[in-house]
Amino acid sequence: MHDVGTKTLRGQRVVLRRFTRNDAEAMFKNWASDPRVTETVTWHPHKDVNETKELLKIWVNDYKNPWTYRWAIETNEGTLIGSIDFVAFSEAHLSGEVGYCLAYDYWNQGYATEALNLLIGFMFEEVGLNRIEAKYLVVNPASKRVMEKVGMQFEGVHRQMYRIKGRTHDLGRYAIVKDDYEKNRR
Numbered sequence: 001m002h003d004v005g006t007k008t009l010r011g012q013r014v015v016l017r018r019f020t021r022n023d024a025e026a027m028f029k030n031w032a033s034d035p036r037v038t039e040t041v042t043w044h045p046h047k048d049v050n051e052t053k054e055l056l057k058i059w060v061n062d063y064k065n066p067w068t069y070r071w072a073i074e075t076n077e078g079t080l081i082g083s084i085d086f087v088a089f090s091e092a093h094l095s096g097e098v099g100y101c102l103a104y105d106y107w108n109q110g111y112a113t114e115a116l117n118l119l120i121g122f123m124f125e126e127v128g129l130n131r132i133e134a135k136y137l138v139v140n141p142a143s144k145r146v147m148e149k150v151g152m153q154f155e156g157v158h159r160q161m162y163r164i165k166g167r168t169h170d171l172g173r174y175a176i177v178k179d180d181y182e183k184n185r186r
């Protein structure tokens, strides 16, 4: 495996790049403060921009570790619309788990799919991972659909796995392995 780190990746409509501390206002306004976005994730909406600033301080510092893989998703026009990152990473098993979230105004336009496709290509080809997995709440079919669209395979449901915002949720799991990725490209 190669510790390439969070390198800029360019797609047709999005650029994946490192977060900077200057992203706080846009991140807070576009998704971090929005309860529609946080409904299906473990964290709560940020109450004020200082919370976003504190988080970005940590995230930017994390880049000192070359095994940090966390990107800001920006449109080609320069609007910051979301994040995509490895929430768990195992060098020993050549595997990682990805998570993503998008600003509400940009949902259902293919942006998460494009970002995840970029990340998968980079992780298999440049970092040398063998397996990438992703989990979704069963009540969140959009996230499941993103996983399907990038060629991940369904691996099952963990019943009553997560307790989020007072509700217990079943958790579905998808994964793609390097063999699938190579087959899909043929």
Ligand SMILES: CC(C)(COP(=O)(O)OP(=O)(O)OC[C@H]1O[C@@H](n2cnc3c(N)ncnc32)[C@H](O)[C@@H]1OP(=O)(O)O)[C@@H](O)C(=O)NCCC(=O)NCCS
Residues within 6 Å of the ligand: 036, 037, 038, 040, 041, 099, 100, 101, 102, 103, 106, 107, 108, 109, 110, 111, 112, 113, 114, 135, 136, 137, 140, 141, 142, 143, 145, 146
């Ligand atoms: C999940 C999320 C990242 C998807 O981002 P996105 O940019 O809208 O995703 P895409 O546009 O690439 O794809 C969404 C797909 O879901 C489909 N979809 C949306 N709502 C749906 C629903 N209620 N039922 C079934 N499919 C649905 C869309 O039609 C689209 O599929 P299609 O291209 O076949 O039509 C975004 O909704 C989000 O940020 N949600 C809140 C945070 C979150 O849940 N993150 C994931 C945690 S696992």
